[in-house]
Amino acid sequence: MPSEPMSADPMPAEPAETSARPLTRIQKRNIEAILDAALEVFSAQGFRGATLDQIATAAGLSKPNLLYYFPSKEAIHLELLSSLLDDWLAPLREMRAEGEPRDEIMRYMRRKLEMSRAMPRESRLFANEILQGAPRMGGTLAVELKVLVDEKAAIIRGWSAAGKIAPVDPHHLIFSIWALTQHYADFDVQVRAVLGPGHDPYTEAERFLDTLFDRLLRP
Amino acid sequence: MPSEPMSADPMPAEPAETSARPLTRIQKRNIEAILDAALEVFSAQGFRGATLDQIATAAGLSKPNLLYYFPSKEAIHLELLSSLLDDWLAPLREMRAEGEPRDEIMRYMRRKLEMSRAMPRESRLFANEILQGAPRMGGTLAVELKVLVDEKAAIIRGWSAAGKIAPVDPHHLIFSIWALTQHYADFDVQVRAVLGPGHDPYTEAERFLDTLFDRLLRP
DNA sequence: CCTGATGCTGACCGTTCGGTCAAACGACCC
DNA sequence: GGGTCGTTTGACCGAACGGTCAGCATCAGG
Numbered sequence: 182m183p184s185e186p187m188s189a190d191p192m193p194a195e196p197a198e199t200s201a202r203p204l205t206r207i208q209k210r211n212i213e214a215i216l217d218a219a220l221e222v223f224s225a226q227g228f229r230g231a232t233l234d235q236i237a238t239a240a241g242l243s244k245p246n247l248l249y250y251f252p253s254k255e256a257i258h259l260e261l262l263s264s265l266l267d268d269w270l271a272p273l274r275e276m277r278a279e280g281e282p283r284d285e286i287m288r289y290m291r292r293k294l295e296m297s298r299a300m301p302r303e304s305r306l307f308a309n310e311i312l313q314g315a316p317r318m319g320g321t322l323a324v325e326l327k328v329l330v331d332e333k334a335a336i337i338r339g340w341s342a343a344g345k346i347a348p349v350d351p352h353h354l355i356f357s358i359w360a361l362t363q364h365y366a367d368f369d370v371q372v373r374a375v376l377g378p379g380h381d382p383y384t385e386a387e388r389f390l391d392t393l394f395d396r397l398l399r400p
Numbered sequence: 401m402p403s404e405p406m407s408a409d410p411m412p413a414e415p416a417e418t419s420a421r422p423l424t425r426i427q428k429r430n431i432e433a434i435l436d437a438a439l440e441v442f443s444a445q446g447f448r449g450a451t452l453d454q455i456a457t458a459a460g461l462s463k464p465n466l467l468y469y470f471p472s473k474e475a476i477h478l479e480l481l482s483s484l485l486d487d488w489l490a491p492l493r494e495m496r497a498e499g500e501p502r503d504e505i506m507r508y509m510r511r512k513l514e515m516s517r518a519m520p521r522e523s524r525l526f527a528n529e530i531l532q533g534a535p536r537m538g539g540t541l542a543v544e545l546k547v548l549v550d551e552k553a554a555i556i557r558g559w560s561a562a563g564k565i566a567p568v569d570p571h572h573l574i575f576s577i578w579a580l581t582q583h584y585a586d587f588d589v590q591v592r593a594v595l596g597p598g599h600d601p602y603t604e605a606e607r608f609l610d611t612l613f614d615r616l617l618r619p
Numbered sequence: 620c621c622t623g624a625t626g627c628t629g630a631c632c633g634t635t636c637g638g639t640c641a642a643a644c645g646a647c648c649c
Numbered sequence: 650g651g652g653t654c655g656t657t658t659g660a661c662c663g664a665a666c667g668g669t670c671a672g673c674a675t676c677a678g679g
Contacts, residue, residue, distance in 0.1 A: 208655090211656095225532060226532060227448065227449060229449035232636065233637060243659090244658095245640090246657055246658070248639085249656070254638090308586075309446075313444060313449070322589070322594070326590075326594060327593060330594045350608045352594065352604075353604060354608075356583060356594075357612065360580050363579075365575075368531075370533050370538065371541055375545060376571060386572060397612055426626070463667085465627055467668065473668090
């Protein structure tokens with residue numbers, strides 16, 4: 182216990198990103214296991230549907246031990262949401278005004294579809310949160326997300342005006358990419374139930390969405 | 401109590417559809433109030449997130465009184481889901497092979513969008529159910545829904561083959577209509593947060609989706 | 620106005636849940 | 650081997666939840 186007075190910060194739990202002390206090997210392992218287990222459970226059951234016991238069991242820990250690393254159920258959920266938002270928005274951030282317009286949009290769509298395929302749990306976690314009115318993300322949505330989307334919408338509008346792509350409402354174009362790609366993760370059971378066995382939804386979806394956006398954007 | 405021996409069927413609660421006795425005025429009023437309140441609460445909080453007290457309060461009843469009309473929380477939820485499925489599928493059922501292909505598909509899309517606008521709670525109720533793996537609807541999806549979609553997909557495939565519309569994967573065309581229209585109900589807060597004030601999402605969506613499906617389907 | 624069925628309620632019950640705590644355990648360093 | 654700090658646990662707590670029950674209120678029909 183070097184240098185610090187013992188009066189302030191008695192917190193033993195969760196030496197998170199703001200703390201100075203580096204993470205123990207055990208801390209790293211357990212925190213990672215907890216977050217992975219929590220993602221599994223929260224995405225499948227929603228926030229209120231998930232229980233600490235479920236998460237603890239899935240992480241291979243006891244409930245009090247889990248609460249040694251995180252102060253509350255809410256804290257785990259929040260940590261998941263905030264750390265995921267960056268990954269989730271990264272593909273859109275990479276859309277460059279200098280690129281070839283159709284390529285840029287198609288690449289964005291494909292990357293989003295690939296994320297739905299590779300990270301369905303994350304997609305469902307967000308879907309659950311938004312569905313219930315985004316009680317823990319409302320602010321972020323209205324600021325950070327809006328700024329990013331407005332910026333990219335302006336780029337798309339420029340491409341439309343320059344005749345590089347067919348005229349489209351840029352905001353709703355982005356919404357359509359979200360809706361169409363996330364649908365395959367969020368409604369996975371429905372898609373598979375309707376298609377029946379012997380289908381690979383994502384392979385078919387990629388072909389379909391390629392066609393769809395090609396016909397939509399071709400000038 | 402005519403004709404029936406008192407030994408069997410002591411059930412006082414919920415004289416539902418299978419019962420012979422017609423519904424009292426009070427029964428009709430209260431059951432309707434309960435289902436409406438339950439739709440409100442379940443769609444906003446999910447099944448486990450909703451509490452009987454919330455539903456009872458929203459319906460203007462006490463909790464025991466609510467349980468006088470329905471035997472359990474589960475029963476209310478099930479009643480909502482099953483009675484909603486028909487309404488939800490009705491627009492697709494109305495798609496006729498004899499109609500003008502583009503009109504039929506565009507009308508279906510517009511009706512689904514209108515349902516999202518007029519019945520967002522119902523849309524979110526379904527979304528919640530599917531998101532969590534459809535534990536209470538899995539069977540129905542794999543049978544009733546699959547049969548209906550396969551039937552309509554065959555019609556669409558015929559239209560494609562006849563050159564009436566551009567070639568498309570019919571199943572994924574239907575998925576895309578679901579995804580694009582339900583997105584505006586299920587992700588309402590996100591759409592509004594990104595668009596900001598002064599926008600009517602549904603009016604803009606109708607214009608955008610008209611354009612999208614016109615370009616996608618035009619032979 | 621009487622009566623039986625329907626409608627309604629306060630009090631209560633068992634369980635589950637999120638969270639706490641004191642005590643024990645264990646690894647590592649002197 | 651003893652001390653220390655990080656780690657783990659069993660036992661426990663209060664609140665919330667789904668559901669029950671005995672009894673009271675109310676209503677409709679005769």
